[in-house]
Amino acid sequence: MESQQRVQFHIYDNVAIILILLAGIGIEVGRCEPNSESNNFNTNVSCSFKKHLLTSYFEKYECLLDSNFQDFITNELHFRMCEVLPDDLRLVIRPSVLQRHLIGEGSHRHLSSSIRFDIDPKAVSQLSIHYCEVIFVERLPSGVFADPFELQHLLQRGVFADVAVFGDTNLELPSFLSNRSAVEVHMKVDPNSLSTHKNGFEIKVDLPLHARYQRLDEGGYSTVEFGDPDMFMQCCLEGKSHNQSCYIPTSNNGTEPKIGAAVWRIPSGIKGHEGVVSVVTFISAFLSTLLIVLTSIFLSDIKRCKSSKQL
Amino acid sequence: MLNRDLSTYYISLFHLFFSFFFSVSYFMVFETCYVQRSPCVFLFLARHAMVSMDIRTVLLFSAIFRIILIIYGEWQDSHMEVRYTDVDYLVFSDAASFMASGESPYKRTTYRYSPLLAFLLIPNSIIHRSWGKFLFSALDLLVGWFIYTILKLRKVPENLCMYSVVVWLFNPFTFTIGTRGNCEPIVCAMNLWIIICLMKGNVLQAAFWYGLVVHLRIYPIIYALPIILVLDPDFFQSGLKPKLQNWSSSQGKTPQSHNRVTGQYDLVTALKNVFTRRRIMFGLVSGAVFLFCTGLFFYLYRWEFLHEALLYHLTRTDPRHNFSIYFYHIYLRSEHEFSVVEKLISFLPQFIVQLVLIFSFAQDLPFCLFLQTFAFVEFNKVITAQYFVWFFCLLPLILPWSKMTLKWEGLCCIFVWMGAQSHWLMWAYLLEFKGRNVFVQLWLASILFLAANTFVLIMIIRRHKFAPVFEQRDRATSKNAAKLK
Numbered sequence: 001m002e003s004q005q006r007v008q009f010h011i012y013d014n015v016a017i018i019l020i021l022l023a024g025i026g027i028e029v030g031r032c033e034p035n036s037e038s039n040n041f042n043t044n045v046s047c048s049f050k051k052h053l054l055t056s057y058f059e060k061y062e063c064l065l066d067s068n069f070q071d072f073i074t075n076e077l078h079f080r081m082c083e084v085l086p087d088d089l090r091l092v093i094r095p096s097v098l099q100r101h102l103i104g105e106g107s108h109r110h111l112s113s114s115i116r117f118d119i120d121p122k123a124v125s126q127l128s129i130h131y132c133e134v135i136f137v138e139r140l141p142s143g144v145f146a147d148p149f150e151l152q153h154l155l156q157r158g159v160f161a162d163v164a165v166f167g168d169t170n171l172e173l174p175s176f177l178s179n180r181s182a183v184e185v186h187m188k189v190d191p192n193s194l195s196t197h198k199n200g201f202e203i204k205v206d207l208p209l210h211a212r213y214q215r216l217d218e219g220g221y222s223t224v225e226f227g228d229p230d231m232f233m234q235c236c237l238e239g240k241s242h243n244q245s246c247y248i249p250t251s252n253n254g255t256e257p258k259i260g261a262a263v264w265r266i267p268s269g270i271k272g273h274e275g276v277v278s279v280v281t282f283i284s285a286f287l288s289t290l291l292i293v294l295t296s297i298f299l300s301d302i303k304r305c306k307s308s309k310q311l
Numbered sequence: 312m313l314n315r316d317l318s319t320y321y322i323s324l325f326h327l328f329f330s331f332f333f334s335v336s337y338f339m340v341f342e343t344c345y346v347q348r349s350p351c352v353f354l355f356l357a358r359h360a361m362v363s364m365d366i367r368t369v370l371l372f373s374a375i376f377r378i379i380l381i382i383y384g385e386w387q388d389s390h391m392e393v394r395y396t397d398v399d400y401l402v403f404s405d406a407a408s409f410m411a412s413g414e415s416p417y418k419r420t421t422y423r424y425s426p427l428l429a430f431l432l433i434p435n436s437i438i439h440r441s442w443g444k445f446l447f448s449a450l451d452l453l454v455g456w457f458i459y460t461i462l463k464l465r466k467v468p469e470n471l472c473m474y475s476v477v478v479w480l481f482n483p484f485t486f487t488i489g490t491r492g493n494c495e496p497i498v499c500a501m502n503l504w505i506i507i508c509l510m511k512g513n514v515l516q517a518a519f520w521y522g523l524v525v526h527l528r529i530y531p532i533i534y535a536l537p538i539i540l541v542l543d544p545d546f547f548q549s550g551l552k553p554k555l556q557n558w559s560s561s562q563g564k565t566p567q568s569h570n571r572v573t574g575q576y577d578l579v580t581a582l583k584n585v586f587t588r589r590r591i592m593f594g595l596v597s598g599a600v601f602l603f604c605t606g607l608f609f610y611l612y613r614w615e616f617l618h619e620a621l622l623y624h625l626t627r628t629d630p631r632h633n634f635s636i637y638f639y640h641i642y643l644r645s646e647h648e649f650s651v652v653e654k655l656i657s658f659l660p661q662f663i664v665q666l667v668l669i670f671s672f673a674q675d676l677p678f679c680l681f682l683q684t685f686a687f688v689e690f691n692k693v694i695t696a697q698y699f700v701w702f703f704c705l706l707p708l709i710l711p712w713s714k715m716t717l718k719w720e721g722l723c724c725i726f727v728w729m730g731a732q733s734h735w736l737m738w739a740y741l742l743e744f745k746g747r748n749v750f751v752q753l754w755l756a757s758i759l760f761l762a763a764n765t766f767v768l769i770m771i772i773r774r775h776k777f778a779p780v781f782e783q784r785d786r787a788t789s790k791n792a793a794k795l796k
Contacts, residue, residue: 105744105745105746106742106743106744106745106746107742107743107744107746108743108744149398149401149402153394171421172629172631174630174642174645176646177645213630213631213642213645215646216643216646220748221748265746266746267742267746267747267748267749267750268748269639269642269643269750270748270750270751271643273639273643273750273751274643274644277639277640277643277754278640278643278644278653280758281636281637281639281640281754281758282656282657284636284758284761284762285636285657285660285690285761286660288660288689288690288761288762288764288765289659289660289663289664289690291765291769292664292667292668292686292765292768292769293663293664293667295769295772295773296667296668296671296672296772297667297671299671299772299773300671300672
């Protein structure tokens with residue numbers, strides 16, 4: 001997938017990367033490096049942005065905490081902010097609607113998120129975008145995980161442009177023994193839809209998720225609530241010739257969309273059962289053992305009696 | 312995880328559905344042949360259709376069938392959401408491609424097998440990704456051939472041999488295991504080959520393969536004691552091949568004189584004869600092979616190998632639901648460390664049952680191994696449907712000695728075992744796919760499944776015509792032989 005993208009980049013001489021962070025949702029801008037040694041259109045040109053946004057986060061922090069992540073977004077990205085982009089660029093593409101719901105029942109469900117991006121076609125056409133990706137970061141609550149291998153399978157089937165899981169992905173651990181994880185999904189945006197569709201475009205992210213075994217609870221169910229996802233947009237632009245990637249800081253101008261929280265009720269073991277379960281488990285194991293042992297010894301005895309009679 | 316769980320259900324339901332049909336037909340044919348001899352046209356035809364096919368034809372049909380399944384699997388993988396290929400197969404393949412590029416197979420997380428397996432699958436990334444499936448299916452066919460060989464060595468009539476081979480080759484559970492890319496046929500084939508080596512008196516080779524199979528999959532370690540016991544100086548004498556007992560001699564109403572050893576193994580004699588040359592040789596060679604493999608891979612892959620391929624399996628306690636009765640107990644206690652007493656109590660039933668079965672039935676080696684494996688799985692702390700294949704490969708070896716009739720013992724066993732499994736699956740479905748809190752019901756269903764397993768095990772023991780593999784040689788003759796030497 002990545003190599004395909006790179007092939008696309010080869011035909012351009014001067015490419016830039018834009019990262020825009022919109023109200024709570026950002027657009028990440030990297031910059032495509034020009035090939036300084038040649039003016040040939042077929043020479044290597046690649047975007048210099050980091051492949052995964054979360055790689056930089058996990059280089060700095062060991063585990064996923066909301067406060068750390070917010071710090072990372074504001075400080076880390078601010079530190080490398082972009083100075084060359086026009087201020088009004090962050091208004092060119094705005095996510096307007098976001099719907100989230102969990103599909104299915106049981107321990108294996110899909111978290112479906114639809115995001116509608118409003119765009120200003122005129123402004124977009126001025127930017128001469130030839131490639132864009134929406135970066136969707138889902139910080140999973142404790143007790144839920146995404147299977148990296150399953151996502152890899154979806155990636156192979158072309159559902160996503162790129163996907164990676166960060167944090168604790170040990171599938172077997174119960175929630176109280178595992179750390180939180182996050183999924184970073186890259187979705188391709190057709191550049192034509194940016195300039196031709198007046199009403200913007202819509203992106204749907206369908207993430208297969210799995211419930212871990214929950215902490216024991218008297219009620220028999222524990223509730224897992226999903227927070228809002230973080231979204232960024234990453235574009236390669238023609239005509240920019242900067243060697244460094246840069247970021248635009250988050251703009252909190254109150255246009256952050258409100259999301260109906262997705263809630264997952266997961267069955268959990270009941271602590272009160274502990275004593276009875278242990279006792280009955282061991283009694284049944286010993287009863288079965290006793291029956292098998294008696295049968296074996298009894299039958300062996302019969303056979304021994306038979307053989308002694310014959311002798 | 313999703314695929315792993317789905318595939319478990321998929322296997323179990325598929326298996327239940329078909330093996331019910333299959334087992335009923337088997338028992339019907341078997342019973343007509345040997346119990347009732349009733350003139351029923353359908354059964355007569357079924358019987359003669361089976362008899363008229365020779366082992367080569369059966370193997371050929373099975374091979375074609377498996378190739379079709381592998382091709383179908385490729386189609387399903389690329390067109391459907393739920394893959395036909397076992398999720399573990401993808402793990403092996405990834406590990407093999409790491410190995411092919413000179414890296415550690417343990418770079419692939421959840422690869423918890425010996426590097427040998429990844430080595431065998433290196434052609435997956437060179438020739439074709441289905442290489443491993445063909446390899447496993449070929450071994451699956453080899454298991455069929457080994458079953459036939461063992462039964463032939465024990466002079467079982469041709470038609471009974473065929474039924475038993477068919478029980479393995481056309482059991483939907485086993486042919487899906489191989490074609491989906493599960494590695495169990497390797498272990499099954501190796502286990503049966505060890506039995507064949509022992510029957511032919513080739514102790515050294517048996518020891519070599521035994522060391523290797525324990526390295527590959529740890530569970531055959533439970534076979535060590537019965538193998539050591541069966542290497543009795545009464546059966547194995549220097550310079551002589553062990554004498555095998557014929558099937559027909561165990562079918563007579565009055566057991567023949569050599570059947571006097573069919574009873575319980577004499578513990579005192581066992582202790583006296585424990586340090587014979589063959590036993591020491593078997594122990595040393597198999598131990599050396601095991602240690603060599605383990606040492607070599609420890610040298611190559613260090614602690615990663617030891618943790619993933621050995622220690623993980625020895626210390627595995629899974630709090631997620633599985634057929635084991637211990638799962639809910641483990642879940643409820645997983646917030647604390649398990650005490651030594653608890654570990655000991657949960658280990659004791661498995662240990663006691665193994666010991667008793669070994670000392671009661673070791674001389675009928677295939678029967679003993681079957682019972683041991685069945686009981687080992689039954690009392691294990693983690694049980695998945697995949698483990699059932701461990702004893703399915705040994706089942707055809709004991710069927711010709713079973714006196715179980717269709718009405719109503721055979722049917723009863725089938726119904727009880729499958730009923731308990733379906734009942735468990737129903738609650739597991741409600742928990743896992745409907746999100747209902749049915750932990751208690753599921754745990755009770757596990758206990759019911761344990762009861763069903765115990766019932767079936769006892770029925771099998773009761774209705775089995777005990778037949779030692781080897782015939783005891785006359786002690787006087789052996790002494791004379793020794794003197795002459």
